[in-house]
Amino acid sequence: MKKKLDISKVLFTIVMLALSIFFLVPLLWMISASFKFEKDVMVFPIQWIPEKWNIVHNFKAVWMGDIPFYKFYFNSIKLASIQTLSTLIFSSMAAFAFSKLQFKGRDFVFALVLSFMIIPEQATLVPRFILIKWLGLYNTHAGLILMGLFSIYFTFLMRQYMLGISNEYIEAAKLDGAGYFTIYWKIILPLCKPILATAGIIKFIWIWNDYQGPLIFLTDKNLYPITLGLQLFKDDYADNFAVLMMASLSAIIPLVIIFIILQKQVIKGIALGGVKG
Structure with missing residues (x-):
């Protein structure tokens, strides 16, 4: 029986490894293409490791060319950082109120707020625009x-996560004279680091990859985030895949760095959320 379990684990690992490699192939090709001369990008069979490297030229074309890629980068970092931080603050405050505070109509208000999740974002575009x-x-x-x-x-x-935090922490803090904001800031938030990291990464990725919002609400190219900026590269470098891949690679670097830094918290948050859910 043990041997059968071991064999099944080995087979499962091999299948997952094969799938991982399959899904990584486009990313690996993008990295490889961004280091090449344009004439070598479409060579078949694929040269995964370039024979001739053209990193400096492609890098300069992206960051020091006519298209202000650094502005798009800064705009995306600005938008994603501010919206992520504000969401973590306001959503965690609301979650604390809905999970730990007792007030009349709490459950009804929460159900009412939750009901807005069923409204598609596209349905509110015109009212928001006006x-x-x-x-x-x-x-x-x-x-x-x-x-x-x-x-x-x-x-x-966050509310679902906070429901799993014992109310004894709050009662003990109240006995020591702590107010609700102190309890929220010094007790609840430190215990919510895993879910905050998970929510922060997801929100940051959503804003970083948002194309619809900036397309509708921005017209000034100097205000474009990186999603719209890449569209300008596509228009100007339609026949130069090496430069396009370098721009695309540059665009995903912040996401990779943030995930590497917070991956332990994210995995912990997902695991605990799954158990408590």
Whole structure:
């Protein structure tokens, strides 16, 4: 019986390894192509390790060319960082209120807030567009940031996590004279690091990869995030895949770095969330 289990584990590992390699092939090809001369990109069979390297030229074309790639980079970092931080703060506050505070109509209000999750984002585009224009925030980063300050989904996620935190911590803090904000800031948040890291990474990736919002609410190219900036590269370098792949590779580097730094917290948050859910 033990031998059969061992064989099944080995086979499962081999299958998962094969699938991992299969899904990594496009990424590996992108990295390889970004280091090559244009004439070598479409050579078949694929030269995974370039015979001639053209990293410097491709790097300069992306970062020091006519298209201000560094501006797109800065805009994306600005939008993603501010919206991620604000979502973690406001959603965690709401989650704390819905999970640990007792007030009249709490469950009804939470159910009402949760019901808005069923409304497709596309259905609210026109009302949001009218509102942002009326506020004078059209074609500004402030308009995009305002729409991303809060997330119902992450409020729900954090509330479910906080329900698993014992109320004894709160009762002990109250006996020591701590107020609700002190309890939230010094007790609840430190215990929620795994779910905060998970929510932070997901939110950052969502904003970093957002194409629809900036496309509709921004017209000034100097305000474009990296998603719209890559479209400009596609227009100007349509016949130069090496430069396009270097731009694409540069675009995903921050996501990879953030995941590497916070991966332990993310895995812990997903595991605990699955058990508590």
